[in-house]
Amino acid sequence: MLKKCSDINNCHLTKETFNSLDCNREPYTYRYPEGVFLTVSDRSVLNLDRCPEDLKRLLSYAWELGITMIHMDRDADTDKNLPTYEWEDDHPENRTFFLD
Numbered sequence: 755m756l757k758k759c760s761d762i763n764n765c766h767l768t769k770e771t772f773n774s775l776d777c778n779r780e781p782y783t784y785r786y787p788e789g790v791f792l793t794v795s796d797r798s799v800l801n802l803d804r805c806p807e808d809l810k811r812l813l814s815y816a817w818e819l820g821i822t823m824i825h826m827d828r829d830a831d832t833d834k835n836l837p838t839y840e841w842e843d844d845h846p847e848n849r850t851f852f853l854d
Contacts (some may be wrong), residue, residue, distance in 0.1 A: 759823040760816060764789050765828045771806045772826070781813065789827035793840045812836065 764772055775783040775790055780800050784791040794816045802810050815836060816824060832838055 757822040758820050759820070759825055760833075761825045761827065761830050762836070763832045763838070764826045764828045765832065766812055766826070766836045767825050768806070768839045769841045771789060771808050774806075781809075788829065789825070792824040792826060794822050794824060797806045808837070808839065 760775070772790070773782070775785075775792065776785055777785070780793075780795050782793045782795075794813060797817060802813070805813070815833075816822075829834070
């Protein structure tokens with residue numbers, strides 16, 4: 755069975771929400787220096803009442819499209835169907851890069 759993964763920019767969540775994502779609670783995430791992989795759990799598993807509005811909107815959009823994983827990256831494109839949020843202190847000099 756094939757699953758859908760969305761590749762979108764980190765700015766589709768507020769910085770506060772993005773930084774609150776955790777690998778130990780739903781929706782589960784795996785962090786890396788430029789972003790996160792966010793699991794999109796089944797609606798019946800995830801309690802949206804405990805989620806911030808921006809995360810609710812992102813997950814609802816993923817459910818509408820049948821997406822099961824969201825790859826968020828600071829260099830990915832934005833999606834015109836989702837709001838974006840400013841990350842005021844996210845300047846290039848504050849970013850971490852992998853070095854070979």
